[in-house]
Amino acid sequence: MSFEQMWRDLAPVGRSSTSGGYFRQPFETAEREAAAWFLEQCRARDLEVSCDEVGNLVGWWRPDPDVTGPGVLTGSHLDSVLDGGAYDGPLGVVSALAAIDLLRERGFTPAKPIGVSVFVEEEGSRFGLACLGSRLLTGATTLDRAKELRDRDGVFLLDAMDAAGVRSSPDVTSVAWPDLREQVDCFVELHVEQGRDLVDRGVPVGVASMIWPHGRYRFDFTGEANHAGTTRMEDRHDPMLTYAMTALAANKQARLSGSRATFGRVDVQPNGTNAVPSRVTAWMDARAESSQALEAMLADITRLAGERAERDGTGLTVNAESVSAVVDFDRDLAERIAAQPGAAAWPIIPTMAGHDAGILSQAGIPTAMLFVRNPTGVSHSPDEFAEMADCLRGVEALADTLEKLAR
Amino acid sequence: MSFEQMWRDLAPVGRSSTSGGYFRQPFETAEREAAAWFLEQCRARDLEVSCDEVGNLVGWWRPDPDVTGPGVLTGSHLDSVLDGGAYDGPLGVVSALAAIDLLRERGFTPAKPIGVSVFVEEEGSRFGLACLGSRLLTGATTLDRAKELRDRDGVFLLDAMDAAGVRSSPDVTSVAWPDLREQVDCFVELHVEQGRDLVDRGVPVGVASMIWPHGRYRFDFTGEANHAGTTRMEDRHDPMLTYAMTALAANKQARLSGSRATFGRVDVQPNGTNAVPSRVTAWMDARAESSQALEAMLADITRLAGERAERDGTGLTVNAESVSAVVDFDRDLAERIAAQPGAAAWPIIPTMAGHDAGILSQAGIPTAMLFVRNPTGVSHSPDEFAEMADCLRGVEALADTLEKLAR
Numbered sequence A, B: 001m002s003f004e005q006m007w008r009d010l011a012p013v014g015r016s017s018t019s020g021g022y023f024r025q026p027f028e029t030a031e032r033e034a035a036a037w038f039l040e041q042c043r044a045r046d047l048e049v050s051c052d053e054v055g056n057l058v059g060w061w062r063p064d065p066d067v068t069g070p071g072v073l074t075g076s077h078l079d080s081v082l083d084g085g086a087y088d089g090p091l092g093v094v095s096a097l098a099a100i101d102l103l104r105e106r107g108f109t110p111a112k113p114i115g116v117s118v119f120v121e122e123e124g125s126r127f128g129l130a131c132l133g134s135r136l137l138t139g140a141t142t143l144d145r146a147k148e149l150r151d152r153d154g155v156f157l158l159d160a161m162d163a164a165g166v167r168s169s170p171d172v173t174s175v176a177w178p179d180l181r182e183q184v185d186c187f188v189e190l191h192v193e194q195g196r197d198l199v200d201r202g203v204p205v206g207v208a209s210m211i212w213p214h215g216r217y218r219f220d221f222t223g224e225a226n227h228a229g230t231t232r233m234e235d236r237h238d239p240m241l242t243y244a245m246t247a248l249a250a251n252k253q254a255r256l257s258g259s260r261a262t263f264g265r266v267d268v269q270p271n272g273t274n275a276v277p278s279r280v281t282a283w284m285d286a287r288a289e290s291s292q293a294l295e296a297m298l299a300d301i302t303r304l305a306g307e308r309a310e311r312d313g314t315g316l317t318v319n320a321e322s323v324s325a326v327v328d329f330d331r332d333l334a335e336r337i338a339a340q341p342g343a344a345a346w347p348i349i350p351t352m353a354g355h356d357a358g359i360l361s362q363a364g365i366p367t368a369m370l371f372v373r374n375p376t377g378v379s380h381s382p383d384e385f386a387e388m389a390d391c392l393r394g395v396e397a398l399a400d401t402l403e404k405l406a407r
Helices: A003-010 A029-044 A090-105 A132-138 A157-163 A197-201 A239-257 A291-312 A331-338 A356-362 A388-406 B003-010 B029-044 B090-105 B132-138 B157-163 B197-201 B239-257 B291-312 B331-338 B356-362 B388-406
Strands: A048-051 A057-061 A071-077 A114-119 A184-192 A205-211 A214-222 A260-269 A279-287 A315-324 A348-351 A367-372 B048-052 B057-061 B071-077 B114-119 B184-192 B205-211 B214-222 B260-269 B279-287 B315-324 B348-351 B367-372
Touching (some): A003 A029, A029 A114, A071 A388, A090 A184, A184 A356, A205 A388, A239 A260, A239 A279, A239 B239, A239 B260, A291 A315, A331 A348, A331 A388, A367 A388, B003 B029, B029 B048, B029 B057, B071 B090, B071 B356, B071 B388, B114 B132, B184 B356, B205 B388, B239 B279, B239 B291, B279 B291, B291 B315, B331 B348, B331 B367, B331 B388, B356 B367, B367 B388
Parallel strands (some): A184 A367, A205 A348
Antiparallel strands (some): A214 A315, B057 B114, B214 B315
């Protein structure tokens, strides 16, 4: 089945008829349908499927039983952010399947197993912890800690998995892959680019150098609920004002430092039109080129928020919900992958987005990423896009990479 | 049954065990329980109950069948804002029942019927239109238009009423009271004060002069959903920033003009931590001393928001969801009520909050309000409070008023 055909098959799964965006939250219907589609594709290619107890999937290509030992893993994820795009995740999975097809067409026989992986809850859109599947399989987090995670409706992770029947399959393996390095020699994730670096350079494919450090911080602003009509402005302790100034300050600090800071999620209590709020909780996503730069920016924003809270007579606490250190991908591997016989090497560029590749890299697996050009740079949005010609160029680059690594 | 006993009876109904605040949304369990409690109190006093088709209740005291014609109506409401206080609404209902007890103790026989009323959905906390019950009975809005109202879960008004069995009672009357002036000679609503005017004056009771004009406006800020990590700050169209500046501007304009403006309700799409929002919808509650002042403030805020939207590359539309004109209460009636034999008259003061009394006044019914001192001025909050001694002083003032009006 061609790349185009697979892409068309997967396109309607979890797509909103109003926005055109995707809602593929882990262990919910649409995402399970996408996982079932992946298993079908594995069967159609005679890939040997393994499933761990949280739903991470790998379809292994072993040309004959003698081909054992650590394999070359490639893949991505099938879940989406809320109202996300079609490419973030699925492009890496579909390209991996298409790359295997291409290698078989080329008559290539790998000397090592090649696995196509689908990791669960990469976006953290349901349980709040990004790269949950890869964190669990590498031991970066434990199932015991993850058991405490709940979604917005209060559903626990394991209950969500059980409702989806993930653990009832008879041949699931334990999630913390005990022999990770014995199974995985190296990992390559292909991904749509989420910025415009490749557009500016005029090339369809790039290779990752690093992932910026990244943190998610919860800001709790507390005030005094009151009547919106009768309470004099000067008698208020309105946490919405402290929040509003903080959101503007975060934007300004990120611009000044060439970093990123975003308040995209807000929860207001009681959230009534005629009530001064008692509490505003807001989540800041922040990223910078180095951990020092990230910490300095967070400190500036926290200080400015605290000063405003003092003036507003409101309370403020800031909690880091997750912080990921910088990821420096294997430089030698990146250069090997970037090299093209008879042509200029693909550019080696940083990314500001977290990926399962970052988690596997931190677990000591030599890891690389390939990016496919995104004409607008827009992602995590229904407008996320890549040209079909660039996608097919990505499949070729991935097939070339797998040939180099599994020879 | 004494005021104190009634107050204790009603106190647990719909109270949150975590915040101590009240959740008495119309046609939901707690509010229906409060309505059933009221009907019991009417039966215990031999009041003749009438119920219209949306659930507005009146318990009429007719000392004998000859006492007919337009009556003196007093009362308030039993619903609350989300996480509201104990006093806003119930104080007027319980005080009305206690005032009837006091008049009977005094041996007073009214020459006109005296009715105790409970109007539904005064706060607009479920269907978004404040004073819904009194608007319907006065014809300020029609049932045909109200049929379109839905709550946050999409439930239509009539379905909510049917689920609560409001219209299945055999003797409901039509909601638009066709002979309003033949039933109601005048209306008096007792209410906890929602500011500190009486505290500053050092008196327990006041009488209303007017209600400030009041509007609820929906601001829709649209932008471009995008990845919070990879999108350069300068490439964003982030509606959260436009909203944040608007919330601060509204606060500033209200302070400058001695008015009120509050953003207490916000809805963000998609509301994900790692996504620049595609849309922020926020509701502004605004009030001012005159309609001109209200419109001028709205124009200033809208202009500032529009200027910021231009800089942010975001879209903005502003819709008035409801606007209430100024209410000037009957001056003669207020002065009659304020007069106290052998003591200084109660002060006559404005209020910034909407009330059913405002709706009845606009329908041409001579209307008055009594306020009971609130030590902190806090309302629409679990901290809303009035001293018991002041509440009992309020009951006496209301009984005195009813005596004057029903003599």
